Amino acid sequence: MDNEKKFTQEEVNQIVSKRLAEEKAKFSEILQEKEAAMTAKIKEAEALAAAAQIQERNNKQAGALLEALNKFHAVNPPEISKLLKDNVFTDDAGNVLFKGSNGEAVPVEKGVEEYLKTNAWAVRDMQFPGSGGGVNLSRHYQNCDRNPHATNPDLSGAMGLKE
Numbered sequence: 001m002d003n004e005k006k007f008t009q010e011e012v013n014q015i016v017s018k019r020l021a022e023e024k025a026k027f028s029e030i031l032q033e034k035e036a037a038m039t040a041k042i043k044e045a046e047a048l049a050a051a052a053q054i055q056e057r058n059n060k061q062a063g064a065l066l067e068a069l070n071k072f073h074a075v076n077p078p079e080i081s082k083l084l085k086d087n088v089f090t091d092d093a094g095n096v097l098f099k100g101s102n103g104e105a106v107p108v109e110k111g112v113e114e115y116l117k118t119n120a121w122a123v124r125d126m127q128f129p130g131s132g133g134g135v136n137l138s139r140h141y142q143n144c145d146r147n148p149h150a151t152n153p154d155l156s157g158a159m160g161l162k163e
Contacts, residue, residue, distance in 0.1 A: 061088045064096040068112035073124045080122055084115065 007015075062081065065088050069077035087099045088108060098111025101118070116123050 057090050061085070061090060061096050064088070064108045065098075065112065068109045069116075071109065072113050072116050073126055074112075074116060075122055075124050084112070087111065087115075 062085070065081045065084060066077050069080050069084075074080045084098075088096060088111075089099065089105075090096055091105070096108055097105040098108045100106045100111050100114055106114075
């Protein structure tokens with residue numbers, strides 16, 4: 001046993017300090033890697049949340065615009081909404097507004113109504129289809145012979161038809 005090397009207290013302290021420093025460096029490196037990974041995940045989650053918020057705002061704006069266009073009988077609401085989408089915005093309070101012709105912010109319905117009043121081409125014709133006479137002509141023709149003009153001799157004569 002006398003052949004065993006004996007360490008002084010200073011040598012033991014140096015060996016222990018060296019090993020502690022190595023372990024500390026190893027765990028510090030692992031901790032920094034985990035911190036970097038968590039920071040990246042947090043940034044990714046924040047970016048996704050911001051994108052979802054923007055998408056929700058855009059959907060709310062598009063919905064309000066389409067709803068107003070349908071209410072005021074626009075010709076083709078999806079296409080007209082493409083023309084007007086740059087006029088629709090959301091204020092700080094979360095209200096969906098429309099930038100009117102005078103540059104003033106107004107509710108979407110009011111802005112769309114104003115736009116459609118000044119652009120009649122964009123409004124559907126809400127009249128009943130047909131001749132516009134309002135007469136039930138099928139009943140009239142049932143009372144006629146094969147010649148529908150037979151009930152009006154003046155019309156038949158003007159057309160050169162013989163009775």
